[in-house]
Amino acid sequence: MIPQRSPFCFLRRCAAIAAIILIVSAAEAEQQKETGKSEQPSTTAQTKQTAAAGTVAGEAVVKTEEEEEPELSPAAIDDQTMEKFNRFHEGLLELEGDIAVHQGEINEEKRKEGRLLRQISQLDKELNSHQQKLNKLLDNSERQKETIVKQNEELDILRERRDEVMKHFQKRSSAFYMLGNIGLFNAVFSRHTLPELLTFRSAFDELIKYDKKVLQAYSSTLDLQERGRNALKLESKVMQDFVLMAEAERQKVEIAREKLEKKLAQVKGERSMRKQAIKELREISKDLAQSMAEVKDEFLKNQKVFKESKGTLPMPVDDGLIITRFHHMRKSEFGDKTRCDGIEIDVPDRSEVHAIGGGKIIYSGYLEGYGNTVIINHGMHYYTVTSRLEEVFAKVGSRIEQNETIGLSGATATLFTNGIYLEVRHKQRQQDPLSWIDRKFVRFK
Secondary structure (H helix, E strand, O other), X not given: OHHHHHHHHHHHHHHHHHHHHHHHHHHHHHHHHHHHHOOOOOOOHHHHHHHHHHHHHHOOOOOOOOOOOOOOOHHHOOHHHHHHHHHHHHHHHHHXXXXXXXXXXXXXXXXXXXXXXXXXXXXXXXXXXXXXHHHHHHHHHHHHHHXXXXXXXXXXXXXXXXXXXXHHHHHHHHHHHHHOOOOHHHHHHOOOOHHHHHHHHHHHHXXXXXXXXXXXHHHHHHHHHHXXXXXXXXXXXXXXHHXXXXXXXXXXXXXXXXXXXXXXXXXXXXXXXXXXXXXXXXXXXXXXXXXXXXXXXXXXXXXXXXXXXXXXXXXXXXXXXXXXXXXXXXXXXXXXXXXXXXXXXXXXXXXXXXXXXXXXXXXXXXXOOOEEEEEEEXXXXXXXXXXXXXXXXXXXXXXXXXXXXXXXXXXXXXXXXXXXXXXXXXXXXXXXXXXXXXXXXXXXX
């Protein structure tokens, strides 16, 4: 019966290899596209599975295994970690946007502050000009007041002198009246001679005329002085009006300056608040960046775990027995022989199959020639391929932890093969899974 089945097995094997080649080619193209654009891989399951197969089978070797350092490869980041990165990144972008807006407002407020300061400076010049004008008017007003006071004093003196002259005039007038005309009676009975009487009369008459002239002079002077004083009073009143107008203008400018000062204080207050807001936003941004760095550090740390755990990892099943070793020839139910690129483990039906290390599920589903398969990216280009599962529980893009169940074994899945299949890869090269598994867990059939 073996010869009859061998052609079918050969064709089936060729079809599986062709399917893997097609998946690898598509994955390599997707990987190159992803690397060239530096974008996050597509979130659809099919694109993720294709990229996963490309990462496993088509990634170029750049460094030796000993030189490699963990990196933030999008293909290695699970959905939960990527979601955290995206959330932190979006938060940082939003914060940077807010900071930019606040900084723009601060720059605008600086320009406003400059304009206000220039306006205040101009008003200060106007205030100074108004104050100088007001001081000059006040000085002129004071001088006018002093002049009016002096004129009042001079008028009082002139009035006193005029009154004195008036009294003398009145006395002389009375005496002249009492003297009367020089008649025969006065000439006969007077003790003075007639010529003496006539001379006295003439002198007395001249005195009266002189007094009149003096009184007229004082009256004219008083009139002129009073007119001058009245003119000064009128001018003083006009000057007071000018002073009031100048003071009103000065107060108007002062009020405008006070308004500008209040506006300037408001602008400075807003600028100070925005500076404080920027400071707080930068603190939040710093915290987000720190959280992002912690997630990155944790991710990079996890990337090293699988490599550093070589020789200490558990078996994918608890009660499994190894039936085919790495690179040993195996014989299928149809009798054809092929080289085993991993190990085959015999397990009871419905046994839980676990991940031997933590990582990201990059493929979960049926793969031609392998059956139900789960591929895990453990970081630093290390992958495990677990296939021939009856059921798979792992979801593409999710984070898986060591010893977490990824599926179940079953008789149907291993109908034409021997047990479940485990393969360890580093980039393009397969490695012996037994060199990774702790010897105390290894049992052979």
